[in-house]
Amino acid sequence: MNPQMLRKLQKMQKDMAKAQKELDESVFEATAGGGMVKVEVKGNREILSLDIDKDAIDPEDKDILQDTILAAINDAMRQIEEASSDVMGSFTGGMGMPGLF
Numbered sequence: 001m002n003p004q005m006l007r008k009l010q011k012m013q014k015d016m017a018k019a020q021k022e023l024d025e026s027v028f029e030a031t032a033g034g035g036m037v038k039v040e041v042k043g044n045r046e047i048l049s050l051d052i053d054k055d056a057i058d059p060e061d062k063d064i065l066q067d068t069i070l071a072a073i074n075d076a077m078r079q080i081e082e083a084s085s086d087v088m089g090s091f092t093g094g095m096g097m098p099g100l101f
Contacts, residue, residue, distance in 0.1 A: 012091060019087050026083070030075035033068040041076040043083065 001009075024044040031038045036056035040048040050072075056065055 028079040032071035039072040
């Protein structure tokens with residue numbers, strides 16, 4: 001590999017690491033149940049907060065509340081996955097690079 005190509009790859013690696021760090025520190029917010037449940041998740045998939053409207057709490061039907069919480073969390077995780085694909089896709093030109101990420 002020639003030195004110029006090696007420098008380009010090293011720069012790309014550095015830029016990718018920076019982009020991944022920025023993504024990991026980003027906060028994604030999702031709601032479910034018409035806003036009754038709100039969750040905030042960092043790009044590294046750390047749940048920062050979970051807010052449940054008091055009107056969403058029905059002791060007679062906890063299953064609905066559990067499903068609503070899961071829906072909000074799963075939506076936030078999908079947002080993170082899409083953002084990650086977009087960011088990393090900008091480095092790979094949209095071509096998958098299995099095992100790289």
